Amino acid sequence: MTKNIMIVGVGGQGSLLASKLLGRLLVDEGYDVKVSEVHGMSQRGGSVVTYVRFGEKVYSPVIENGEADFIVSFEKIEAARYVENLKKDGTIIVNTQQIDPMPVIIGAATYPEDIIGEMKNKGIHVDDIDALALANEAGSSKACNIVLMGRLAKYFDMPKEKWLTAIEKCVKPQFVEINKKAFDLGYNC
């Protein structure tokens, strides 16, 4: 059975490393894997989405409505933007950080007040964490992505060590310790 993970956020937040880590881990585990993202214009501070699919045999590189087992969101309203993609029994892992999009900055739109509350009220399983604070605790605000991967790992039936090995393979040697710490903070919070 193919499993579907979406990583969503704002261009520049580091979703690339998160998907690289997942890809590495899943290939090493012997799964067929497809990872799909769109490069270019959307990266300039726009809404970005990466699809990660794995299983015995994966065909489509994209995840459609009602198909995602997990949505890992780097920002509050980005989780809500893709909520249609979630399976009925899926989980949203969301960083509680708020980043105003341009229409909000210039006053043409308002940032929803309690979007996480609304998602929970709809019966969605939402796992909200302050990943930015945990990343800072690990030593770098840029490690938000790995905090969230640590959180995702909790839902996986896979030894933690395998994730840590994948981190070693994916990040530069000087950043391995910070990222392992970030992973642990996400895993244990």
Next chain:
Amino acid sequence: MKDLLIGNAAVARGLYEGGCAVISSYPGTPSTEITEFFAKYNDVYCEWAPNEKVAMEAAFGSALRGKRSACCMKHVGLNVAADPLFTMSYTGVNAGIVICVADDPGMHSSQNEQDSRHYAIAAKIPMLEPSDSQEALDYAKLAYEISEQFDTPVFLKMCTRVAHSQSIVELGERTEITKDYTKNPQKYIMTPGNALKRHPFVEQRTEKLIKYAETSPLNRVEDGDGNRDFGIITSSTSYQYVKEAFGDSVAVLKLGMINPLPVKLIKDFAAKVGKVYVIEELDPIVETHCKNIGVEVIGKDKFSILGEFSQKSIEQAFEMADKTVFNLDTEIPVRPPMMCSGCPHRGMYYVLAKNKITVLGDIGCYTLGAAPPLNALDMTLCMGASVSGLHGYNKAGGDQTENNTVCVIGDSTFMHSGVTGLINIAYNQSNSTVIILDNSITGMTGHQQNPTTGYSIKGDPAGKVNLEDLCHSIGINSVRVVDPYNLEECETVLKEELAKNEPSVIISRRPCVLLKYVKPKKPLYVDPEKCRGCKKCMKFGCPSISFRDGHAVVDTTLCVGCGVCAQLCPFDAFESEVPSND
């Protein structure tokens, strides 16, 4: 060895294994990474050319000399390279040539949704179309064999989803191929006398290629588990969506070679099943071919001519059950892409918008100046069109437009095809003001070097075009350089140059803030005592500035301290030092 590679990296690997010795390309999403990945191999030559036509001709020259070559571009880049393309079909090749072209259905990063397969048909050149990374690698390699066997350049057609999706590939070994060069005027000098003799060759070649397509493993029938009510003909990423939706429950004719298309293979497939559906993104190329050979198919009546497909498009078309989904009541604000914090383009755009200047735009990050709150652009068409368009606009508008209209074009786009438009301005003397937004890099496609940066694709020192000297040498007397972080300077020079009764160029020069060598300054801070909430700084559209509790606030994680907002504030509320707590 197995690896998880994006389609473009797999193409690069396939070209490398296939013995490609020379690649010349111009960047363009979603094709850019092919050339970037190829540049990582040491024993081959790789370059960014000023544009796609130059790149294709360089690839042609390499193949003529006897080394396998390639050039890579996005779909609209192929328009630029169309001139050599059509005649290369006549000359054929010595060593093989692969032309990689990447379409962008859904227009993630493009100005149109054209279907490159039309070029393969029009230029009578074979085209292969992979559906995942393994096929991208295998087809790139095979393309060289076809190229040399049939004496033709070969297209490798990608699309955004295949180019930017990672899947598992098996890596192989590289083959080295060198052909001798022998002078052969009848084949390589396309005067009418010679070309007349080459045209029949091209037609005969297509006949041979159709025979090849009938039995090539590139086109395969997957029988499925016996359902014969209908069958599907498909290719590229659409094949993956079909398999996702149906698994092995239907018969599929999967086409890996999209030009020329087989005849017997399609007729035999159609005879085995009831209805035949053709599922292809964009234009009805395969559908039209099937109808032309007398095979009844259902295509664009059921599957859109617009945008990208997914498994959902297939499931909806076949009325399969919808999956249940969550819906929220709250409207989620859109998050469009925008110019970065500290982007040097923003200062110049602010000045243009403030002075209500008509701005003809071009292709690059700076196209984002069209978005609110700056709304600074009036037109964007294609690479270089801002400059040549401005000339025509001013020839038509005369003194009604000359002093209130400019064009903006980036350094890389100017090198690509803006300079010829500027030559026209200098030669035919329109009173035009051209602004070159020189951020010293090709920005939108992800930081590629270009002829103005002084570095090669590998980051080694290279030749460097001096923009001021270039403009002077083609006959522009008035060339000014401004710093877009200095609003007053930009406004003064803009007004002076617009007032002049001659062609002029303003070079707005400051490197892209995302470049590694550009060190950010300390973030600014808004003194809430001084800020009166006039929102003047919000008109600038900087993503670092937001409005909370009646005054502006700077996001210090985003701000790079460019200081332009401080020039806008009438109350000097922007401070360069965050006050300490004591």
